[in-house]
Amino acid sequence: MTELRNLITDVAGLRVGNAHDPDLGSGVTVALFDEPAVASYCVMGGAPGTRDTDLLEPDKVVPGxxxxxxxxxxxxxxxxxxGVQAYLREKGVGFAVGSALVPLVPQAITFDLLNGGNKEWGRYPPYRELGYEAARAAGEDFALGTSGGGYGATTVNLKGGLGSASAVTGSGHVVGALVIVNALASAVIGEGPHFWAGGFEEGKEFGGLGLPERITPEMRRLDWKGRNRESKPPISTTIALVATDAVLTKAQAKRLAVVAHDGLARALRFAHALYDGDTIFAAGTGRKPLADEAGDLIEIGALAADCLTRAIARGIYEATALPFPGAQPAWKDRWGRR
Incomplete structure (x- = not known):
């Protein structure tokens, strides 16, 4: 196996592209599949925003x-x-219905309308064109942090961003995660700099700090966007894709999406709240069969959650602050590169 990039694109059969508008303070990230991928999803937040997710349920007819x-x-x-559909249609990619070809492109969104960017876009918002550009840019390497769909992301106390991570199971299946960290709450313990994900870190992918010697009650004190009545409305979303090169059924992909939510709960204090839109897609690119169906699926799910935990911390660690008055500081602004 070639050396891993520690990105979701280590999973054979998918590419990722980013596009963003610095003045807008927002952007788009797209995962393109080389062949139709078996996929499902799970929403556990109270304020989701999605498109074409019903077709991902195991009882629906769409195969990929x-x-x-x-x-x-x-x-x-x-x-x-x-915009992504337009790009795929130009490439002759889509689900054939008679003589018609319909690209199938489920989506989830985050709320980043109050981050200081210029949202006065006129009659139509620019996201269709950003989607097209993100699809056109798709490749094996892509930027993390303040990039693509993570460009305008925030958390309660630090700039959010786009994160990714990958791992390999004992049976050789590759697993990866891609996430926009736009959380209602916090990815760091107390006032920082340690990440809640510190116990899952590989090498120094998000600073190498590990965990503090002791997590005190004060470090566990709850805080979230909007807790102060003078602050902005508490609307947020952390959205993600976990993927594997395994051959999956839609029911297995559904289970994978459910299990992957453990990654949010471990990396954020806290997740799945009333104003979170926490949504996770799960996909199998079908390159490697399951040898031990139950055992392989259990390990893939466990590592997918681990990858998502790590990806959330990487998204915060790699972010840079937006150039707007009152913008949140980035992790590296406060604690430097470790």
Whole structure:
């Protein structure tokens, strides 16, 4: 096996592209599949925004999807999938219905409308074009942090961002995660700099700090966007894709999406709240069969959650602050590169 990039694109059969607008303070990230991928999803937040997710349920007829979109822009950002469809249609990619070809592109969005960027876009929002550009840019390497759909992401106390990580199971299946960290709460313990994900870190992928010697009650004190009445409305979303090169059924992909939510719960204090839109897609690119169906699936799910935990911390660690008045500091602004 070639050396891993520690990105979701280590999973054979998918590529990722980013596009963003610095003045807008928002962007789009797209995962394109080389062949239709078996996929499902699970929403555990109270305020989700999605497109074409019903077709991912195991009892629905669609066998696979062509792309997954993770975007900023709240409901306006749902236009991004149309841009990705336009790109795929130009390439002759889609689900054949008679003589018609329909690219299947489920999507989830984050709320980043109050981050200081210029959202006065006129009659139509720019996300369709950003979706097209993100699809056109798709490749094996892509930027993390303040990039793509993570460009305008925030948390309660630090700049959010785009994160990714990968791992390999004992039977050789590759697993990866891709996430926009736009959390209601915090990815760091107390006032920082340690990440809640510190116990899962590989090498120094997000600073190498590990965990503090002791986590005190004060470090566990709850805080979230909007807790102070003078602060902005408490609307947020962390959205993700976990993927594997395994051959999966839609029911197995559904289970994988459910299990992957453990990654959010471990990396954030806290997740799955009323104003979180926490949504996770799960996909199998079908390159490697399951040898031990139950055992392989259990390990893939466990590592997918681990990858998501690590990806969340990487998204925060790699972020840079937005150039707007009152913008949140980045992790490296406060604690430097470790």
């Amino acid at each position: 999807v062509n792309a997954i979109v993770l975007s900023g822009g709240s409901a306006f950002g749902l236009d991004a999938a149309g």
